[in-house]
């Protein structure tokens with residue numbers, strides 16, 4: 085399926101968001117990994133202190149070349165290059181290796197560890213070790229079990245890594261490092277099994293349970309984990325396979341059938357896991373239906389087949405433990421009443437709650453970038469207003485919205501500088517007009533807070549705002565009756581980035597308590613719910629706009645922020661500021677509809 089190549093001593097490099105750049109070894113700096121014990125020839129010690137950087141390389145659909153060769157070619161390409169330690173595509177355009185140019189569809193840096201302080205900083209070539217994973221996507225869609233009841237399949241099968249799941253892991257936004265935790269857990273569990281560790285002495289089940297309110301990404305996370313592991317463990321397994329069990333259909337009304345369905349399901353799973361080079365994931369979604377089936381059986385409202393079927397399923401799951409190449413992933417929307425038999429079996433029981441401010445911000449940021457790519461939003465309007473040429477801006481404007489950590493620092497600084505009473509325990513602060521970009525944002529935040537912290541309490545309040553998971557910042561931003569303004573003295577692009585990012589942060593703060601599923605819909609609802617935006621698009625669709633794409637000098641700005649600018653595909657895009665305002669209103673509407681529904 086894929087090859088993994090971990091090449092100690094090799095270096096990976098990337099400049100900016102993708103372009104790899106050749107760099108000379110830099111002078112030693114504080115961030116240089118330390119050698120332990122002073123043994124100059126102790127390569128292992130030195131390697132231990134390098135940051136492992138995962139690079140995933142997806143081969144083209146029709147590629148038949150050796151995964152190992154591609155991994156080696158990529159390692160050569162990366163040698164001596166500097167890398168920004170953050171997730172994102174790796175642009176191989178400047179490679180001269182035909183193998184890379186012709187066989188690779190995409191390469192990306194993945195799963196940069198947010199716990200490492202080096203996140204978002206450049207890593208010089210000797211500061212890290214690339215771990216290269218080469219894989220090919222299967223474009224075969226899911227295959228349903230066609231013997232389910234009343235045409236409802238009781239399971240479906242998907243070959244991994246799957247085209248359908250590509251990018252899902254990266255699109256999920258969780259604050260709590262749950263993704264790293266699951267990756268490490270799964271890797272250890274499969275390794276223990278693979279090495280034949282005696283289960284009587286060291287016990288583990290390879291069962292994961294994710295529980296929490298609906299729409300928070302549990303099912304998506306399980307599927308994405310299966311996809312991700314099939315890429316990561318590709319050097320060990322030829323093929324991955326996800327078997328999605330429809331628990332509702334297994335324990336539906338015809339309980340007498342359930343036993344048969346369970347047997348057929350496990351016959352299929354066993355057939356798969358008996359091939360040692362196939363990695364099998366069994367996903368049992370909404371496992372609470374087991375609980376209700378059992379309860380119904382105990383209450384006597386269902387035939388006793390029900391309890392037999394549930395027990396059969398649990399016994400069969402236990403029997404799977406003897407196979408090293410299988411992992412069971414389960415989810416439940418009900419937090420109180422999960423079947424205790426299941427809870428006991430799960431090694432990891434992780435609560436997945438509504439997204440935090442950071443996760444909400446990043447989800448909305450991704451959606452705005454997508455709408456910008458599609459030409460629905462002309463994010464470059466802000467830069468057009470600042471006098472930039474449209475053509476030069478298109479790429480930058482996608483990146484105009486700052487990552488959360490920078491936006492949060494900017495907001496904290498801005499609130500302090502504007503003297504948001506009650507936020508920092510101070511009534512006023514002078515703005516220190518430093519940059520909001522990159523690490524400057526942290527500097528700006530710190531100096532802004534210090535500026536406003538004449539009472540001595542400002543700085544620590546400011547830090548609290550940034551370190552307590554975003555709740556205080558969310559409250560401060562949502563509670564600010566004004567839109568936080570960037571400090572004066574920024575370059576036009578930086579000011580535009582800060583203004584838009586703070587506006588987005590305010591919209592994200594207003595989405596407290598909404599599920600990830602609702603957040604994914606919100607940009608659509610914002611557009612549909614804003615007559616001005618809809619009208620503007622219908623006008624653009626009806627005839628040529630005053631400003632068309634590609635003229636480079638078009639100005640669609642009307643001073644009030646609603647504008648028609650160059651978009652993709654020839655239609656007019658609305659201004660980002662107008663869209664973000666509509667987004668904030670949509671969040672307010674959603675919150676009030678939700679509270680009405682819950683109270684009524």
Ligand SMILES: Nc1ncnc2c1ncn2[C@@H]1O[C@H](COP(=O)(O)OP(=O)(O)O)[C@@H](O)[C@H]1O
Nearest residue numbers: 255256257298299300301302303304439600601
């Ligand atoms: N934290 C999140 N990050 C990104 N997307 C999310 C998140 N939570 C939910 N979603 C999106 O919401 C939709 C519903 O998610 P799903 O996995 O079905 O939720 P659950 O199984 O918890 O009910 C999916 O499209 C998913 O991508």
Ligand SMILES: [Mg+2]
Nearest residue numbers: 302303369415
């Ligand atoms: Mg679900």
